[in-house]
Amino acid sequence: MAASSSGLQRNNALLFLLALLGPAQIAESRLGTAMALEKGTFEAFMKKNDKVLVDFFDGSIEGSQRNDEELQKAAKMARSYDCSVPLAKVDSSREKELAAKFVPNGRYPQLLWFQHGVPTQYHRTLRSAKQIVDFVLALDRDPISEVQSESETLNYNRVLFAQLEKKSAMYKTLEVVAQKHMDTVGVLYMESKKNSVRWLTNDTDLVSSESQQHETSVYTGDATVDTMDRWVRQQLTRSEPIPERQDGDSIAIVGLNFEESVYRPDKDVFLNVYAPWCGFSRKFLPTWENFARLVAGHSHIVVAKLDGDANASPDPEEFKWNEYPSVFFVKAGQRTPFLFKGNRSIANLVAFANKHGSQQISLDEASYVEDGEL
Numbered sequence: 001m002a003a004s005s006s007g008l009q010r011n012n013a014l015l016f017l018l019a020l021l022g023p024a025q026i027a028e029s030r031l032g033t034a035m036a037l038e039k040g041t042f043e044a045f046m047k048k049n050d051k052v053l054v055d056f057f058d059g060s061i062e063g064s065q066r067n068d069e070e071l072q073k074a075a076k077m078a079r080s081y082d083c084s085v086p087l088a089k090v091d092s093s094r095e096k097e098l099a100a101k102f103v104p105n106g107r108y109p110q111l112l113w114f115q116h117g118v119p120t121q122y123h124r125t126l127r128s129a130k131q132i133v134d135f136v137l138a139l140d141r142d143p144i145s146e147v148q149s150e151s152e153t154l155n156y157n158r159v160l161f162a163q164l165e166k167k168s169a170m171y172k173t174l175e176v177v178a179q180k181h182m183d184t185v186g187v188l189y190m191e192s193k194k195n196s197v198r199w200l201t202n203d204t205d206l207v208s209s210e211s212q213q214h215e216t217s218v219y220t221g222d223a224t225v226d227t228m229d230r231w232v233r234q235q236l237t238r239s240e241p242i243p244e245r246q247d248g249d250s251i252a253i254v255g256l257n258f259e260e261s262v263y264r265p266d267k268d269v270f271l272n273v274y275a276p277w278c279g280f281s282r283k284f285l286p287t288w289e290n291f292a293r294l295v296a297g298h299s300h301i302v303v304a305k306l307d308g309d310a311n312a313s314p315d316p317e318e319f320k321w322n323e324y325p326s327v328f329f330v331k332a333g334q335r336t337p338f339l340f341k342g343n344r345s346i347a348n349l350v351a352f353a354n355k356h357g358s359q360q361i362s363l364d365e366a367s368y369v370e371d372g373e374l
Contacts, residue, residue: 046117143178163192
């Protein structure tokens with residue numbers, strides 16, 4: 001068994017841009033209700049609307065009626081902001097094939113943003129009407145806003161502020177990166193020869209009461225999308241400081257060094273995402289440390305741990321968790337993890353690593369008998 005995370009619920013309370021940008025100045029919605037879609041109506045509805053937010057949910061489970069009430073409330077609220085983006089819903093218990101096409105992992109409910117009938121990277125599990133509307137308005141806008149002065153950044157809690165020439169390679173990179181983070185940060189641009197990209201915050205949780213604006217980081221990388229996107233995700237990632245010393249046999253990693261620690265070109269990585277308050281995590285940790293000690297002689301594998309309550313994944317599209325402990329295996333040179341399931345014994349961990357790893361682990365079974373059971 002595993003424990004659900006109250007900390008992860010806070011991850012869904014993202015910094016949406018409704019309060020920052022104000023109501024979208026677009027045509028009034030004709031509906032104000034979330035439309036129920038099925039296999040026979042889905043494609044036609046998508047062709048009719050350039051942008052759609054679809055809630056894929058399981059109508060057979062407890063609480064689905066309450067969730068639907070929040071969705072309907074969100075549709076009316078969006079209309080009150082003159083937002084013409086329609087909200088729709090698909091009941092996975094009735095439309096299994098349609099739901100599985102867009103939510104293959106079967107994790108419902110799932111809000112998915114569609115653009116021109118194509119699902120985008122933007123998906124959330126938000127359930128309150130306000131959170132849903134904030135999400136819609138954050139995405140229904142241009143990814144970059146041009147400003148005339150730096151003082152306009154004060155209207156944003158988090159802002160990527162670029163002073164660039166629009167014809168530059170760095171601006172073109174900024175356009176692509178901005179598309180990836182429309183729901184989490186405002187991207188402002190001012191025509192300038194400074195060639196500067198800065199991360200600014202105006203957040204009461206981060207800034208002292210004496211300061212209106214705070215510069216937390218300056219981009220020093222090149223004009224490539226991967227490099228800039230990695231930098232932006234680091235700014236957004238909740239993280240403890242990088243540890244100066246290691247305790248235990250498994251390696252402790254944090255949000256800030258997640259990428260280089262987990263995505264290794266030359267080593268397999270086995271990662272235990274735990275929460276200190278979780279009883280299941282505490283029970284499993286001695287087994288995990290013993291496993292790390294036993295495979296220490298195998299140079300192809302790294303055994304690591306991460307406090308998932310204090311650190312977030314910088315790559316939530318590929319790597320995310322919703323319970324503790326969650327154990328992942330990443331093969332050398334790859335980014336998509338395998339999720340370990342089943343009895344968390346050393347014997348099963350070894351078998352899982354051998355099934356998905358780049359090399360085999362060979363141990364004497366007598367060395368990892370646990371409480372009389374392999």
